[in-house]
Structure formats: C-alpha cells, structure tokens
Amino acid sequence: MNRVPLEKKVLSENDRIAGELRERFREHGVLCLNLISSPGAGKTLLLERTLESFAPGTRVAVLTGDIQTDNDARRLARSGFPVRQITTGGACHLDARMIERALTEWRLEDLDLLLIENVGNLVCPASYDLGEAAKIVVLSVAEGEDKPLKYPSIFFKSALLVLNKIDLLPYVPFRIEEARENARRVHPEMEIIEVSCTTGEGLDVWRQWLEARREAARSELREAPVC
Amino acid sequence: MNRVPLEKKVLSENDRIAGELRERFREHGVLCLNLISSPGAGKTLLLERTLESFAPGTRVAVLTGDIQTDNDARRLARSGFPVRQITTGGACHLDARMIERALTEWRLEDLDLLLIENVGNLVCPASYDLGEAAKIVVLSVAEGEDKPLKYPSIFFKSALLVLNKIDLLPYVPFRIEEARENARRVHPEMEIIEVSCTTGEGLDVWRQWLEARREAARSELREAPVC
Numbered sequence: 395m396n397r398v399p400l401e402k403k404v405l406s407e408n409d410r411i412a413g414e415l416r417e418r419f420r421e422h423g424v425l426c427l428n429l430i431s432s433p434g435a436g437k438t439l440l441l442e443r444t445l446e447s448f449a450p451g452t453r454v455a456v457l458t459g460d461i462q463t464d465n466d467a468r469r470l471a472r473s474g475f476p477v478r479q480i481t482t483g484g485a486c487h488l489d490a491r492m493i494e495r496a497l498t499e500w501r502l503e504d505l506d507l508l509l510i511e512n513v514g515n516l517v518c519p520a521s522y523d524l525g526e527a528a529k530i531v532v533l534s535v536a537e538g539e540d541k542p543l544k545y546p547s548i549f550f551k552s553a554l555l556v557l558n559k560i561d562l563l564p565y566v567p568f569r570i571e572e573a574r575e576n577a578r579r580v581h582p583e584m585e586i587i588e589v590s591c592t593t594g595e596g597l598d599v600w601r602q603w604l605e606a607r608r609e610a611a612r613s614e615l616r617e618a619p620v621c
Numbered sequence: 622m623n624r625v626p627l628e629k630k631v632l633s634e635n636d637r638i639a640g641e642l643r644e645r646f647r648e649h650g651v652l653c654l655n656l657i658s659s660p661g662a663g664k665t666l667l668l669e670r671t672l673e674s675f676a677p678g679t680r681v682a683v684l685t686g687d688i689q690t691d692n693d694a695r696r697l698a699r700s701g702f703p704v705r706q707i708t709t710g711g712a713c714h715l716d717a718r719m720i721e722r723a724l725t726e727w728r729l730e731d732l733d734l735l736l737i738e739n740v741g742n743l744v745c746p747a748s749y750d751l752g753e754a755a756k757i758v759v760l761s762v763a764e765g766e767d768k769p770l771k772y773p774s775i776f777f778k779s780a781l782l783v784l785n786k787i788d789l790l791p792y793v794p795f796r797i798e799e800a801r802e803n804a805r806r807v808h809p810e811m812e813i814i815e816v817s818c819t820t821g822e823g824l825d826v827w828r829q830w831l832e833a834r835r836e837a838a839r840s841e842l843r844e845a846p847v848c
Contacts, residue, residue, distance in 0.1 A: 434764025
C-alpha cells in the first residue's frame with residue numbers, strides 16, 4: 395500500500411497542545427475522560443460516588459473546572475485522591491493549556507485514570523479538545539429529552555451519555571426512551587448508561603464501563619512497541 | 622450644575638445595535654425581557670404558562686433561540702401569539718443583530734411585551750446585550766444552590782431570579798434559603814420569585830412582576846416629551 399500524502403491540517407494552538415497531552419497520556423497508559431454537561435446535571439456527585447468506590451491507592455486524579463469558586467474541588471478532595479480546581483475566571487470552557495498547566499505538579503507515572511470535570515455548559519466545551527480519550531456527556535432527567543437535538547455537537551462528540559438523576563423520573567415529564575432515540579439520531583453508536591447518584595442505581599454499570607476503558611488503556615500501553 | 626464631558630466609550634458592534642434596539646423599544650413602549658438559564662431549567666414551559674395566562678389580543682410576542690431545532694417555537698406558537706425561532710446554527714448565545722433581523726417582519730407598534738428566550742447556557746448569553754429592559758435568570762431547583770456563586774456574571778446582571786421547579790423540592794437536596802443567600806451575595810438587590818410551572822405555584826407572583834414592569838414601560842412612554 396502506498397502512503398498517501400495527507401494535506402497538512404492547520405491545527406489551532408489548542409489542538410496542538412491537546413495532541414501533545416494525548417500522546418503523554420498514551421505513553422503513560424493514563425485514561426483521560428472529559429465530563430461535560432449543563433450546570434447542575436450532577437457531574438460532581440457522579441465523580442464523588444466514583445471516587446468513593448475506588449480502593450485506597452487507586453491511581454486516579456481529578457481536575458475540576460469552574461468559572462468561580464473551588465466548591466467542587468473541596469467536595470471531591472474528601473475522597474483522599476488528588477484533586478485540583480481550575481478556576482477559569484470567566485471562560486465558559488476548559489482548554490488544553492489549562493490542563494497542561496494543572497498537570498505540572500503531578501507525575502503521570504503515578505496515574506492511570508484522570509477525570510476532568512468541565513465547566514457546566516452544554517455548548518462551548520464541545521469545541522475544545524483536552525487530549526482526552528473520550529468525552530462523556532451527562533444529562534439530567536430534570537432537563538428534557540430533546541436536549542440531544544438542541545445541542546447536537548456535544549452528543550455527537552461524546553462516546554458515552556450518562557442519563558443521570560433517574561430517581562426523579564416519577565416526578566418529571568421526561569420520556570427516557572425518546573431521550574435515547576434523540577441521542578442515537580445524533581450519534582448512532584453512542585453508549586448510554588442510566589444512573590442515579592442518590593440511590594446508586596446504575597452506578598455498577600458506569601463502573602464497569604470505566605474499568606473496561608481503563609483496561610483498554612493499560613493494554614495499549616503493554617502492546618506499545620519498545621524502540 | 623455643569624455638564625461634565627464623558628469619555629467617549631468605544632462600543633462594540635453588539636452594544637451599538639443593542640442600544641438602537643433599546644431606543645426603539647422605549648419609543649414604542651415595548652417591554653423587552655431576556656430570559657437566560659441552563660438547558661432544561663424550564664424557560665420554555667414558563668413562557669408557555671405565561672402566554673396561556675394572557676387574554677387573546679394581548680400585545681405580546683416571543684423570540685426563542687436555540688442552536689438547532691424549532692421545537693420551542695412550535696410549542697410556544699400553540700398559544701396563538703406571534704412567535705419566531707432564531708436558530709443560531711452553533712452559536713452559544715443570541716446577539717443583538719439576530720434580534721434586529723428577527724424583528725424585521727413585526728411592527729413594534731403592535732406590541733407592548735417582547736419576551737426573548739435565549740439559548741440554554743448560563744455563561745455566554747450574560748455578555749450579550751440584546752437591548753432588553755431586564756435580564757431574567759431562571760434556575761431549576763434540580764440544579765444546585767451554589768450556581769449563583771459558580772456563574773456570578775448572569776446573576777449579577779439579572780434583575781430577577783426565577784427559582785423554578787419548586788414542586789421537585791421534596792425529591793432533591795436543594796437548599797432554597799442557601800440559594801437565595803448565594804444570589805443576594807452576588808447581587809444584593811436581586812428580586813427572587815419561586816415558581817412551579819407544573820403545579821402553577823408562584824405563577825401569580827411572576828405575572829404581577831411582569832404586569833408591574835409592563836405598566837412602568839407604558840408610563841415611560843406616556844411621559845416621554847413630544848418634540
């Protein structure tokens with residue numbers, strides 16, 4: 395097979411840094427996941443429940459983004475795992491440079507899972523690659539089943555949809571089958587997991603998804619050729 | 622009192638157009654309100670309930686913004702009042718030019734209330750003046766009481782906070798007093814109304830707020846000097 399010269403893509407500065415980050419994560423076998431949602435969809439509680447479920451010594455760390463306050467970092471730090479707040483001071487999304495800077499005090503050798511909680515915004519974070527292996531979109535059933543159609547970019551770009559707060563289903567007019575259909579109209583291969591971080595329902599499925607991804611990242615590291 | 626020359630402010634293009642719109646609304650006694658929230662906080666249902674409460678012939682119209690779909694316009698048009706969808710095609714906010722264009726087919730003489738439903742985003746729409754008399758931020762109790770601290774700009778710039786979905790209070794860990802305190806920390810003079818568009822609770826207070834504002838806009842028109 396002949397090599398076909400590819401047209402050189404003009405990468406934006408963000409894409410360039412994100413590419414470097416992705417390479418570093420791959421080299422160290424670190425699975426990096428970028429969680430995105432509206433404000434209040436439950437990203438932080440999902441991360442709290444996830445961290446609680448890990449044994450001490452698990453090689454996990456969290457970066458959490460907000461425009462103001464370090465509330466989320468303080469909540470997550472109770473887990474005992476390394477957590478850093480990125481306060482954007484007005485910016486509506488995290489970018490790759492912020493991730494690069496926030497990582498300077500951690501050794502990637504000590505991690506195999508990096509969870510990034512983006513700023514609460516269903517629009518702008520979709521445009522910024524952070525070097526993650528996958529984006530995950532979290533949608534609360536209190537929001538509305540038409541959101542995948544109204545905000546298609548993030549649903550198209552995310553590998554996984556976490557339908558959160560399913561304990562509220564009896565009290566809200568959310569049609570969950572329609573939400574799944576709408577998500578699949580935008581992104582037919584999207585994986586979908588239903589959870590409640592209040593009752594714990596579905597969190598085992600989420601943990602299995604996470605473990606399968608971590609294992610895949612480790613395998614990739616083992617299979618990397620040594621030059 | 623001597624007039625003090627003011628330093629000429631360099632207005633951005635958006636501010637310039639917004640200023641023109643504001644002047645046109647004032648000239649015609651049109652109260653323009655700009656509703657902003659996260660996706661799924663309930664702006665559309667609040668507008669549906671509001672339109673339902675108006676007598677036929679009420680001089681009201683709605684512009685509703687979304688990145689994709691005309692779902693909201695179709696929902697709101699059932700009221701029989703003039704409704705237009707603005708589909709931004711990717712932009713995370715409405716801007717003044719979009720409002721100017723959307724208004725070309727309506728006569729402001731025929732209106733005294735223009736309700737604008739912004740794109741679902743608690744961050745970016747705060748920066749774009751649409752010529753409105755007031756911004757209104759809608760926060761669902763399913764979101765979290767720390768949102769005013771995390772997204773201070775929109776809470777600082779809004780005259781009114783509508784705390785929506787209060788029928789869900791028994792099922793969510795939302796501390797409503799703390800939400801009110803957080804909003805007032807960011808914006809001490811902020812008015813706050815609690816509503817449920819499902820049960821109707823509080824909608825009378827919202828309508829009274831709206832009527833008082835409409836009356837004020839009409840009075841301003843009556844008192845304007847005729848040259």
